[in-house]
Amino acid sequence: MNIGIDALMIDDKPTGIGWYGINLINSIDKVVDQSLNINVYIQEKAKMYFKDINNINLKIVGNFKSNKERICYQQIKMASIFKKDKIDFVHFIDYLIPIFFNKIPYVITIHDLSFYEKNFFNISKSLFKRIITKISINRSKAIICDSNWTKKCIEDKFNITDKVYTVYLGYDKIYKRLKVQDERIMDNIRNKYRIKNKYILFVGTIEPRKNLYNLIKAFNKISKSVEHQLIVVGKKGWMFENVLKLVENLKLENKIIFTDYIDNVEMLYLYNNADISVYPSIYEGFGIPPLEAMACGSPVVVSNVTSLPEVVGDAALLVDPFNVDDIADKIYKVISDRNLNNTLREKSVIQANKFSWGKCAMETLDIYLKVGGLKDEFN
Known part of the structure; x- marks a missing residue:
């Protein structure tokens, strides 16, 4: 045939x-x-x-x-x-x-x-x-x-x-939890993208359905209480200007980094070193970035709508993507509770292995x- x-x-x-x-x-x-x-x-x-x-x-x-x-x-x-x-x-x-x-x-x-x-x-x-x-x-x-x-x-x-x-x-098997890291690679990534502290990671095209607008509002609520930066990895899509304008209005230019598209090796290290990966999408048919993040042992917070609960199972915290306070509270909870953070890391790898x-x-x-x-x- x-x-x-x-x-x-x-x-x-x-x-x-x-x-x-x-x-x-x-x-x-x-x-x-x-x-x-x-x-x-x-x-x-x-x-x-x-x-x-x-x-x-x-x-x-x-x-x-x-x-x-x-x-x-x-x-x-x-x-x-x-x-x-x-x-x-x-x-x-x-x-x-x-x-x-x-x-x-x-x-x-x-x-x-x-x-x-x-x-x-x-x-x-x-x-x-x-x-x-x-x-x-x-x-x-x-x-x-x-x-x-x-x-x-x-x-x-x-x-x-x-x-x-x-x-x-x-998910691409390049994404895995690194037991040993090449510190030079991560140092280069930090220098290249101006990453100074611990960070929250978002991966996805900058467009309305990815809900980056509400994520930035949520980050703004906790930004003075945490040392973290928000790293946004993804191409500029439809209506990306609204997101950039919001960052400017909230005066978060020094705390939010936009990397645009990056290669797999840099992505592997960003996943592995993220304190938390967040995907508050309004609509997803599947959601590969949360799966990649889990494969790397990153704690994950995702929306409680569409397909995302199928992907993450019980290995992530779910949020209402339309509720900025809920997004902010769950992010802060994972960042501040180290036992929860470590538990989610272990569950993430187990869940990712199902795919x-x-x-x-x-x-x-x-x-x-x-x-x-x-x-x-x-x-």
Whole structure:
């Protein structure tokens, strides 16, 4: 069976969905059944993330200067490429199928339905996502979701009772609790990003649904009572200006550090040395950063909504993301209570070990085999 995986959305600085594709594809390469011939379509600049591929075929499809250029290419060109390569069915690691793509069966991964919520995206982007998603769901043979939360949202919203599967994500095994650290690396990180004291860590794109606005308000409430800085790791997204303005208005420029995008090694050390990692997101389809933080033994505080409780189990403190006082109180509690801090560190590692990309890959292949009618051959 000839299977295609459309992974064109992966660029040279991947975030959540990009890392999903990278780790899923590399893990599938390690466990793929010989009955499947898998072709992965990527950009030239994403090759660096697939250096050890042996059992699947990488297909380089140009480079794109913007998401808009990439989406146009997917909509106009990809259907003919799949046809030329005699692909039996395609897995789109995001929901962006070509609108006129209706002859070859396909599987889609829908990470969340946040574009149906208010204030998470601009109107035009939200409308585009809704149109494409509805078409994708109606025509798909199978829908993969990152969490039971997203699965239920799709089933309820689109009145679907079958073909929707939950496949939990994993985390890159570079993220682990370091028993021995290279102090030079951490010293360089501290100097590079002006980290002077203990710190609270947030990882995620600066956009409304990540709820950084309320996190900063909560941090402001405790900032005079603790020596900690707040480190914000992530790209600037939609409406990031509001967050920067809030920092300025609260005069927290010296206590809040914005690093932008950083590499895995620096991220590993930041997780390991954080006094606490906080993710007060309003809406998450899964939440890889909390999982990475837990794998590194960081105490974690997350929102009590959407998928996040599924990811953290009983290994984290949950907060109401709309209640600034609750966020501030829980952060302060973890910082000030060292017994609680240490307990959460131990629980975090145990919880993180329940997730892996290998398991994600095997369950995804299982769905491929169901779609291709080869399920009985998969054991």
